[in-house]
Amino acid sequence: MRIDPTGRALQLLSLLQTHRFWPCAELATRLGVTERTVRRDLERLRELGYPVDSTSGKYGGYRLATGTHLPPLVLDDEEAVAVSIGLRYAAEAAISGMEETSLRALTKIEALLPHRLRRRVSALRSSVSSVPREVDGDFIHPEALSMFAAACRDQEHMRFDYRRRDGEISRRLVEPQKLVTVERRWYLVAWEGHRGDWRTFRLDRIQAPQKVGSHFPPRGIPGGDAADFVASSIGLTRRHHDAKLVIHATSAELEEVLRWADHTLIEVNADHCVVQVRSEDIGRLAMRVAEIALTAPVTVIEPVELDDTMRRLAAHLTAR
Incomplete structure (x- = not known):
């Protein structure tokens, strides 16, 4: 099918906006045109204000650079x-x-x-509906979130006032390491030199954050994973296993059985839904899927080990 120059240019822009490096030959193959046509289309994009970087030679190619302004985006x-x-x-x-x-x-x-x-x-x-979570009315300012993210990246000390659960406020000097989200909460994982230990801070309880101007050497978070550290600190069991299922029922029919499942509704159709379900281990995940299967037929798309576990579970139940 022949594509007009404008449509082709939009396809080219969509590829470039992945910000990966594209050899000219690969772009030509993707678009079904010659490399000369690709170069001509790239020049047209430059004229429209898109900063396209290029390198010459045998291994040359093109990449969309970060511009000084935001040109129109192209989304598939x-x-x-x-x-x-x-x-x-x-x-x-x-x-x-x-x-x-x-x-x-x-x-x-x-x-x-x-x-x-x-x-x-x-x-x-x-x-899809969301169950509102009880919060204490505190919110995070985007500027503070950006400040902590930059401090983690640049390994720069930060000082702030922290309000504990009992309401007491204390001054803290920390080495920010990672930001972690848990549902609607944001947490900072940091090393606190004064106490000589790792700490987890809720960002909505932090007041008057400021950069100190000094930097610190990198440290290894206990266990190597910031999310695991936060989950352990706040008494949360992380859900390491997830499955993608096709459930042959409407979303309304599944509302009750999915109410207490940690799940995400991926696709809704007239006679079936695609759902992602999470649990702590493969055994609990299999039991959750079995519970859903009491309501409607279920097809396991992934992972393969869950499908095998379900078959063994069915065999044991049949034998009994």
């Missing part, structure tokens, strides 16, 4: 749906001002979606 169907859904749930984040900003961006994007994509986004949104 799946990317557009993912961005729309992501913005919808970003509106529920415990970050000050995020709700209004996310909804404003979402309104702009959904207004541009073709009807077929708007229906997909609408179907998923109408079929």
